[in-house]
Amino acid sequence: MKRTMLSVTAALALSATAAAAQEEVHVYNWSDYIDESLLKKFEDETGIKLVYDVFDSNELLETKMLAGGSGYDVVVPTGTFLQRQIAAGSFQKLDKSKLPNLKNMWDVIQKRTDTYDPNGDYSINYMWGTTGIGINVDKVKEALGDDAPVNSLALVFDPKNMEKLASCGVMFLDAPTEMVPAALTYLGLNPDAHDKDSLDKAEKALEAVRPYIQKFNSSEYINALANGDICVAFGWSGDVLQARDRAAEADNGVKVEYNIPKEGALMWFDQMAVPVDAPNPDGAMKFLNFIMDAHNAAAASNYVYYANGNKASQQYLNDDVIGDPAIYPDQETLDHLYTVTPFDAKDQRNLTRMWTKVKSGT
Amino acid sequence: MLRRLTLILIPYLWLLALFLVPFLIVVKISLSDVALARPPYMPQLDLAAGLSGLKDFFSQLDLENFWFLTSDDLYWKAYLSSLKIAAFSTLITLLVGFPISYAMASARSEWRPTLMMLVILPFWTSFLIRVYSWMGILSQNGLLNSFLLWTGLIHEPLTILNTPTAVYIGIVYTYLPFMILPIYATLEKLDISLLEAAEDLGCSRLTAFWLVTVPLSKPGIIAGCFLVFIPALGEFVIPSLLGGSRTLMIGKVLWEEFFNNRDWPVASAVAVVLLLILIIPIILFQRNEQKNREAGQ
Incomplete structure (x- = not known):
């Protein structure tokens, strides 16, 4: 930023x-x-x-x-x-x-x-x-142990994990079109669903981890990850890798890693x-x-x-x-990547409203 | 006569061109429907179609978007929360600003231009950059926390950034000069002999201050409060940079309607209601003032 x-x-x-x-x-x-x-x-x-x-x-x-x-x-x-x-x-x-x-x-x-x-x-x-998970390797292991599910959506959507990660800082993208497909994938639903019923389920999943999220923002997490201010960011692949590079340049002992969730990721x-x-x-x-x-x-x-x-x-x-x-x-991962389609005006309103509710509690 | 008329006409033309016309455009959009087009609403006014086109255009406008605002409690909560934040910040700004103005007005006259300069000086740096610097001061690893940890006053960094407290700090800091300047202007003109008279008549300094200085500086206080309250109510930049996502403000709701939902008509309806919320109390207030003035005469 x-x-x-x-x-x-x-x-x-x-x-x-x-x-x-x-x-x-x-x-x-x-x-x-x-x-x-x-x-x-x-x-x-x-x-x-x-x-x-x-x-x-x-x-x-x-x-x-x-x-x-x-x-x-x-x-x-x-x-x-x-x-x-x-x-x-x-x-x-x-x-x-x-x-x-x-x-x-x-x-x-x-x-x-x-x-x-x-x-x-x-x-x-x-x-x-892709949209996936960026982590501060050492801090995540410190919070969750060596077998932390770093390449799974469970890392950020299972409240048990998030509760432990909250103290070292978690940021999500402030983009419902990115976060909702991820929540739907975690729930095993169609990531491209636009209907109210699926959105309600995604909302519940997001609200369950909401208390542990420090901020929804689509650009601040690069520096925050690189400086060690946060330990997990759900963000865009290259941004996380830029954070990895900035941390390496600064030589501040922060080791950043990007993982494509094994359940599938948005391409x-x-x-x-x-x-x-x-x-x-x-x-x-x-x-x-x-x-x-x-x-x-x-x-x-x-x-x-x-x-x-x-x-x-x-x-x-x-x-x-x-x-x-x-x-x-590689080809195997590529097969797991999905794409989504645009929301029409009515569905978009539901999506934005739900996102406001997740973020502000209102 | 003609000269006088021109003089009166200029401010009215100014208001017409820069306030009334834009406002009517916003009202027009608030009565339209959202559409996937450029610009994203319909009907569009087609002057080439003549009178029938005009009739057609007006028949397509309706109040649907205003009804929509009542169907979801988000909007009322956001209006109320903004009113609360704006009112509290105005109060804090007044409590901080009045003593500063008072001190400035009581300073020796050769000092006053310098003091005045110091109040205005922050404006020479962009507003955005000044709010941005507060992020650096208030953050977890920021200047304030580092300082407090160093002094040993706290042992864990305080979370200030991304909370309502940070929003209040930002608003009070940004709008403080708008409170100080009008109050200073009235205090500076205050006739000292009035205070001397009050003391001669047995007032303590404090009572004299309360009975003479405060009422006489009322126009400055009112102007300052309006100058802080009105922009704070619609404030968008400060809550989005310093506030967390739990700080609900109407400016942010408006942004979401406009940018995320691409629903310019509903966004315009939100703006129209905001303006009504602001204008009605101001009109009532001014009417009341006028009555008092007439009663005084």
């Missing part, structure tokens, strides 16, 4: 000094989600001024897309959100003639993202990953798309093509510890990225 603030300030400072006549591309991406030297590289290669802003929730982005006039040329919604925003008419079709690097993309991922955006008419995959796809009213769609295509370059995609993944949908980039990935089953899962 601190880095987020810094990069926002930096982006603002950059944009303020930009000459009016110079061509600009405005990119709106997730916080802590790129190797920032790539931004400089793009500017050097194309001569286009890159204005880079960040966000930390799909909801924030979606509201900007639905309001229109965001001023951004490239945005990065997650698959389910993308699908709904396409339906609302928020995006323009990509001009594939300007995207020669599409040849680098990975058909396996393309097939999965077709659910949200058939044929990739509106978007390209930037990163994909998500962050897609780059171009708003229908983008001021510079041409520049947007240049940026997308730049990102799909094998070297650049590899550099981004090596930095953020997320897998990308770029087949050609795989030969340039570091061993601790391509070789880590937490990032590029």
Whole structure:
């Protein structure tokens, strides 16, 4: 979050000094989600001024897309959100003639993202990953013993475990679309269920562990895990792995680990798309093509510890990225990963209401 | 005559353009229905369709969203909780702010500009960054806890961040200057001879303060309380950064309607009700004041 603030300030400072006549591309991406030297590289290669802003929730982005006039040329919604925003008419079709690097993309991922955006008419995959459990290895073992179920949803949904973990700190994502499928999976139900009955069951499961959760937040857990302020975070794969790296860099004795729950985990796809009213769609295509370059995609993944949908980039990935089953899962784990579909307005209201109830007790 | 009219017209135009028109747009959205579109509500006003289009547009508006607010106790609880937090913070701000204003007004006159400067100085740093720094001060491993542990006053770090206490600290800290400045302005103009007269007539200093200073600074106190209470009621940034998820405030509910549910019509209805909650007491209050003034004459 601190880095987020810094990069926002930096982006603002950059944009303020930009000459009016110079061509600009405005990119709106997730916080802590790129190797920032790539931004400089793009500017050097194309001569286009890159204005880079960040966000930390799909909801924030979606509201900007639905309001229109965001001023951004490239945005990065997650698959389910993308699908709904396409339906609302928020995006323009990509001009594939300007995207020669599409040849680098990975058909396996393309097939999965077709659910949200058939044929990739509106978007390209930037990163994909899983939602799972990040732990501070030593503290969790201290609380639960050596046979702590670190790769099971029982770690965070069994109140007996959570009671013992509460004192060292547990954070959950503040995103019902991530946490509810996990609760449903723990209960052995369909993770993609939208009906009231299933949501009620998920609510009970979440409320049972609610007293032991320190905070619901979707970005603070990176630093909190790395500093040792918390011992468990239910979060996004790459974020936890970035926390692992920051702890290692700080050499503070904190050992962070990411595990994909054995019961199954949510697989998500962050897609780059171009708003229908983008001021510079041409520049947007240049940026997308730049990102799909094998070297650049590899550099981004090596930095953020997320897998990308770029087949050609795989030969340039570091061993601790391509070789880590937490990032590029093996076939067996892959079979356990599930995807979810968007909520319609009525179900979404039930979901949000239930989430407020879980969080605030009202 | 014409000049006077223009002078009166300017503030009215200002209010019309920057308050009434936006408010009417919000009212309009609150009467619409949610839709998967851009922007995500309907009906849209289509001026090209002429009079029949206009008629069509108005026939589609209804009060459904306001009824919806009564169907779920979340909204009332959030309004009440916000009112409570805003009222308490205003009270604390007054208790902290009044002595500061009093001290400033009683300071030697060459000191006053410096003191005034010190009150305004925090505004030179962004509000967001100042609230953010409180996270660093109040957190488990933060400055306050480290200091208290070091002094030996406590042996376990206190949990302050993510509790209502942190929200009160944030609000009082942020809005304190808005309380100090209007009170200081009235106290500074206070005629010292009135206090001397009160003491000559047998008042103790404390009674003189209570019977003379406080009533005369009432306009400043009222202005300060409004300036703190109104923004605190709709406050969103402070509770979301410093408060835990159990601190229910209407600003957060509004955010969720708007961002999570994408339900702009219900979000607008929440905002309209919030405005009514604010405006009705203010109008009643002003009417009462006016009556008192007329009775005084």
